[in-house]
Amino acid sequence: MGENEFGIREGEVRTELPARFDASLYFIGRIRTPWKARKDCPKNARESEEVCTIEVDLRFVRALECVETCSHLIILYWMDRALRDIVVQVPAHYGKARGTFALRSPMRPNPIALSVVRLIGVEGNRLKVVGLDCLDGTPLLDIKPYFASTDSVPEAVVGWHAG
Amino acid sequence: MGENEFGIREGEVRTELPARFDASLYFIGRIRTPWKARKDCPKNARESEEVCTIEVDLRFVRALECVETCSHLIILYWMDRALRDIVVQVPAHYGKARGTFALRSPMRPNPIALSVVRLIGVEGNRLKVVGLDCLDGTPLLDIKPYFASTDSVPEAVVGWHAG
Numbered sequence: 001m002g003e004n005e006f007g008i009r010e011g012e013v014r015t016e017l018p019a020r021f022d023a024s025l026y027f028i029g030r031i032r033t034p035w036k037a038r039k040d041c042p043k044n045a046r047e048s049e050e051v052c053t054i055e056v057d058l059r060f061v062r063a064l065e066c067v068e069t070c071s072h073l074i075i076l077y078w079m080d081r082a083l084r085d086i087v088v089q090v091p092a093h094y095g096k097a098r099g100t101f102a103l104r105s106p107m108r109p110n111p112i113a114l115s116v117v118r119l120i121g122v123e124g125n126r127l128k129v130v131g132l133d134c135l136d137g138t139p140l141l142d143i144k145p146y147f148a149s150t151d152s153v154p155e156a157v158v159g160w161h162a163g
Numbered sequence: 164m165g166e167n168e169f170g171i172r173e174g175e176v177r178t179e180l181p182a183r184f185d186a187s188l189y190f191i192g193r194i195r196t197p198w199k200a201r202k203d204c205p206k207n208a209r210e211s212e213e214v215c216t217i218e219v220d221l222r223f224v225r226a227l228e229c230v231e232t233c234s235h236l237i238i239l240y241w242m243d244r245a246l247r248d249i250v251v252q253v254p255a256h257y258g259k260a261r262g263t264f265a266l267r268s269p270m271r272p273n274p275i276a277l278s279v280v281r282l283i284g285v286e287g288n289r290l291k292v293v294g295l296d297c298l299d300g301t302p303l304l305d306i307k308p309y310f311a312s313t314d315s316v317p318e319a320v321v322g323w324h325a326g
Binding site (some may be wrong): 143 | 176181189209220225233234249264266267275280302304307309313315321
């Protein structure tokens, strides 16, 4: 059974992580959601129409100028409770071993999660958005405008998932 | 005129960064592209059909299992030469001040860049992809499968850019 809240399952493979880190991050805000425990989070972000709040630290509030003109944003956040050394994992809802880079699991060498959200509005340092599935209090790393011209690929296929 | 290779322009605003970092990253590989200087890089990733190579460190090679079934991937990489304290910036090709979070500029508190790429093939620890616009040698942070169901929003608009 699991070693931590995420668990290590039969068929999963760990690697030896590098001896030292190469770069560092600032937490630039917090994400406020209705979900206080992992079991309560939606399975994926399109499963919920819940409006969540992104609180940006005041020192970065001017970086939000013009963000209100964006219909959609890319949100990067930090999955700070995830194991980082799992290279092959067995997602509970599929039951088959997959490489970490073929999955959106929070367990990855750099646990940066990414969600595409619909922007409802901006008030000061707070953004109201739809499309998040993370725990309340999750650390924010970045906000980017979503450009359909480069970010949207409607025909994209994840073969192992479709099969 | 510029303070560094990226430059600080009139109208740009800096903030005071936090006193310490909150999390750390591993460079998990390198991106090989034909572009050795910033001026040679394509303006954006859809501008070039050049095939680039993502070299994943051998310790993470098993994390690539099943990646070959993906038509498109999300690549996260580190823009290690970017200033991090600019909250309002004036992109040269627009000439107007915009908040950092309304731009895809490498200058941001956490200089994590994101590109959606088309996967050509996987050979061992090397991925051939189309859709990158970064310098040769750029540090790799993450590879994620692109799910059209959650990542593709063809109708998304960036108002300041459309205007």
